[in-house]
């Protein structure tokens with residue numbers, strides 16, 4: 301990359317150097333970082349990760365050094381080039397799906413093929429018959445066809461039942477006719493549709509024999525495979541610049557009576573019979589929404605990694621960044637020199653950042669558990685057993701909402717914790733934050749999704765006064781039985797350290813959730829409150845329930861398990877007392893900090909007293925102290941390489957200032973010679989500054 305300004309090479313940052321500060325932090329850790337990394341990822345995944353990282357880092361096409369200076373069109377071209385490159389590398393190195401995902405995560409830029417991977421392929425896989433998979437999935441896996449997922453319309457997104465695009469069965473020709481009846485029915489937002497995809501999953505209302513059967517998925521070829529022009533009757537375009545995600549061509553699409561073969565209705569669950577147009581019902585009405593359940597589970601997992609990334613940048617930077625001298629406890633170098641204090645030593649910075657580390661671990665562990673629950677559901681459903689679907693839908697909806705909300709808030713908190721440099725693109729926060737942001741909206745707006753979770757819980761409570769649940773069908777709300785049946789109990793905490801007891805934490809969270817549910821059911825059943833009038837309460841219920849799940853899963857991860865149910869990762873964790881100790885502090889901080897942020901509900905439930913809430917604050921402060929020596933090591937353990945972070949502030953080696961000035965010298969604006977004469981029409985002089 302070209303530099304436009306020569307920086308005097310004799311200048312170095314004043315002592316102590318960032319590398320020295322980070323080394324000091326790392327030497328303070330009470331546990332083995334490599335061991336924790338293994339406990340997070342397992343040896344097999346970690347070695348694959350390292351192998352793939354090596355390939356990507358040395359590939360000139362995937363070099364990221366230029367991207368902070370690019371505008372949209374240039375960035376989009378870069379994204380297309382890198383998407384193609386990953387596919388080529390996958391073929392060369394024979395990467396499987398998991399390895400492909402690792403590469404995409406490391407390259408870290410949504411691209412024109414992203415939705416092909418994340419939604420088009422999973423939809424055919426989940427909703428197609430074997431014959432349909434042969435016809436569409438195999439060429440799609442080979443990237444002979446590129447697809448997108450067009451569900452949302454200009455006038456409807458959240459309300460899937462309200463979609464207007466129609467797909468009408470024509471018995472005479474055994475075809476469906478896809479049509480856009482109004483402007484509001486224009487397909488809108490689909491990623492990859494704008495300029496790239498030649499096929500699309502189109503969610504359209506199935507009309508057969510004059511009956512409207514609601515939205516169903518259809519495969520529609522939308523562009524010519526040779527000319528890449530839209531096919532007759534189809535109008536397509538990119539929807540224009542966005543808040544972020546500009547490396548993906550989100551598109552719009554209009555259909556004018558476009559015919560597709562009946563075969564193209566994805567028919568694993570529901571079918572239309574040739575000629576008669578008879579409709580065969582699916583075993584569960586919502587199976588056509590299956591891709592959303594899958595992607596929501598992935599969003600939960602990704603939220604943990606996004607938090608780890610934000611924490612890595614801000615914690616490392618805070619260890620290097622020094623401001624003021626803390627006179628009561630100054631930072632003294634080995635040579636006796638008093639220097640400014642690292643901002644990580646200010647308790648306010650710790651209170652802002654350490655809970656983000658804790659959120660990262662909490663959500664990472666729940667992400668693993670939800671991924672396993674999803675796999676269990678897929679396994680059962682392949683045998684015709686859909687009994688887990690309702691619980692899975694409820695928990696993925698609420699957790700997608702809660703975890704992506706937490707991530708968005710915390711990424712911004714971490715960015716702000718980096719002060720002015722957090723506002724620079726070189727921080728590594730700008731595109732990361734912008735691209736992360738839509739996770740709160742796509743795959744279901746976060747407020748709407750909480751209604752799904754609360755409704756499931758409230759219905760379960762209403763169906764039976766005893767809340768008679770079966771643990772195998774309602775695993776995520778089974779806990780509530782215990783608390784609902786005993787509403788008058790009080791919290792047993794008498795000293796701050798009692799808050800460290802996991803049983804105490806679960807009881808506090810359990811009672812608060814049960815209290816909110818019982819109150820809402822009373823309002824709805826006995827006071828005839830409308831659903832709309834209860835939406836704020838409903839949101840609280842979903843959040844309370846999902847916070848319980850996060851705390852419960854973290855505690856579960858740290859509890860000894862029977863050795864045969866333990867995988868390699870858990871074995872590493874349970875065989876290491878130092879890992880268990882540090883993660884217990886992290887778990888406590890997550891549980892207690894989250895409690896403090898929602899204190900009014902815990903107090904309102906009557907389970908926790910104001911006196912106990914004072915003790916809670918004392919214990920939080922204690923947890924922050926426990927974590928302090930391990931803060932850098934805890935973020936290092938996530939093993940997020942510099943190639944991914946692309947951050948001057950969060951570099952592993954702490955060379956923050958050297959990188960800031962080097963990257964600034966490469967700003968292309970520094971390479972043009974302006975004509976600043978106000979009376980001249982020219983903006984630039986003809987002589988271009990020499991490149992260095």
Ligand SMILES: CCCCCCCC/C=C\CCCC(=O)SCCNC(=O)CCNC(=O)[C@H](O)C(C)(C)COP(=O)(O)OP(=O)(O)OC[C@H]1O[C@@H](n2cnc3c(N)ncnc32)[C@H](O)[C@@H]1OP(=O)(O)O
Nearest residue numbers: 417418451457458459460461586589592598693742743744
């Ligand atoms: C490799 C993967 C990487 C992934 C990384 C992420 C990158 C992805 C990048 C971009 C992707 C962006 C793509 C999109 O955004 S696609 C569009 C997504 N759109 C939505 O999510 C729309 C949200 N809306 C809905 O889902 C629904 O409209 C609804 C809000 C759930 C309401 O649905 P509806 O009106 O039909 O239903 P009801 O509320 O009346 O409920 C009826 C019963 O059905 C149950 N239900 C609802 N949804 C589901 C489901 N998905 N699965 C199972 N069951 C479901 C509901 O609970 C009701 O049950 P009951 O028993 O109470 O009758």
Ligand SMILES: Cc1cc2nc3c(=O)[nH]c(=O)nc-3n(C[C@H](O)[C@H](O)[C@H](O)COP(=O)(O)OP(=O)(O)OC[C@H]3O[C@@H](n4cnc5c(N)ncnc54)[C@H](O)[C@@H]3O)c2cc1C
Nearest residue numbers: 449450451452456457458489490491738741742743744747
């Ligand atoms: C970057 C990006 C990429 C996307 N990619 C795709 C894609 O590939 N394919 C695709 O099909 N879609 C895609 N989408 C669309 C996305 O799925 C929808 O935007 C999302 O589902 C929200 O729907 P909406 O836009 O209709 O919001 P609306 O439903 O219009 O929401 C507007 C506001 O109204 C509130 N609201 C609405 N209904 C209710 C209610 N019943 N109760 C309480 N509050 C309510 C919401 O909370 C929200 O605050 C993408 C969106 C973005 C931003």
